[in-house]
Amino acid sequence: MAPRNNATTSASPLPDDRVACRAAHARSTAGPLFTRRELLSRSGMGFASLGLATLMAPTVPAAAASSGNPFATRPPHFPGKAKHVIHLFMNGGPSQVDTFDPKPALQKYHGQMLPTENLQTESMTAGALGSPFKFRKHGQSGIEVSELFPRIAESIDDICVIRSMVTELPNHEPSLMMMNCGESRLVRPSMGSWLTYGLGSENENLPGFLAMCPGGYPIKSVQNWQSAFLPGVYQGTYIDTKQTDINKLIEYINTQHVSRQDQRRQLDLLELLNQNHLERRNREAELEARIQTFELAYNMQLAAADAFDINQEPQSILDMYGEGAQARQILMARRLVERGVRFVQVWHGPSQPWDNHQDLEGNHRQLARESDQAIGALLRDLKNRGLLDETLIIWGGEFGRTPTVQIPATENQTPTGRDHNPYGFSVWLAGGGVQGGQIYGATDEFGFRAVEKPMQVHDLHATILHLMGFDHTQLTYRYAGRDFRLTNIFGQVIHDLLA
16 A cells, blocks of 8 residues: 555655645645654653653743643642842943942042952943932941932831842843842843742732833843743733833733623633643643643733733822833732732833943932832831831942943043942842841941952852752752752851841
């Protein structure tokens, strides 16, 4: 008997249309085409797939598996102080010596070469650049804060300023990946994905992890909030907070053509078809995550419109936060955690707005003016509502900036900016079990290198996970035969930061 797929090798030539028809018939009678995984699972009574299944089987938290809901709330390893995170990401790298780490020695050496060797940076730098901003002590703790942030300074007794952060490289891309994902080179899940994987969400009608950035993506785009090998449902959901119309803020969330009752009926039918499709494909994680997004999108139609509608707030609150994109998105962040969203990341703007290689004074002043009032309002507002104790606030960028002036690319430019500095920079934490009113670590007298209690990004991640109730060495996901974690094989909890 001739083989089924011999349509193109028959003795007598056939017209093109008959060849096509015979080939189509052969494909239809030969059964479905298999993926490699399906072929292995169906070959040799499935024995060939056992090793592959061990390597690639997704690890799903028990509560999520039993309920069928990947966002089902689940307990951490131990009672955590924080339940939610708001990460205020000043992408581009704010200058530590102009914000939260005053260095009088820079004024003394302004315009001169430092008496110590300049550390290697991405671009060439020259002499010291004294800060153009004045610092003043605030609160009972007396912590010095730049004039750039008078509203944040009002809550300094609730803030722990880390002045000794260290990262690996002086480049945006790897440093963004390190700060967000704990790995500068390889694809790894982001911190928000790890936390929603570990804890679920307290609101099934909203994404557990939201990333907000007005006007477009930061450098590295969606990789900053990727889920990588974690199930896709834990990836961050991007919102362009430049938009003020809810239908543009969350595109395609509503339809004017079908009633909610008809949508529900359509979705139920789609669910049956999708589940049948999923079962025939060994419940592939990516496919399952895509199916779950249909249900989430349906539920979001009412919940999202409510959560993102800041006009529901009284005028006193709107006035407290101020105007502009930063005020809107930071107020949205408060409304989101208030509704149970686990992780909210608030980016300052597209690309890298804090990357001020030139005119640092003018640019830093403008960027601080845009965000200071709203961040200060967020701290006070959360405290007034009793939410600060359970909400961890993180402020910072992917690295800091040099205390030395960057040499301009062209000779006719006046040097007025700073280059990237990974050797020592500032990040601050507030709320969520953090001991406020303290400074942790220190840089040298010029603010170049962390010299007292250097704190690696892995240490920061380990401490954040601890505040959320996790042993960072035990929050793992098995992938490719290995148990991965946010902190890789590094990191230690910095207990001095804890209340």
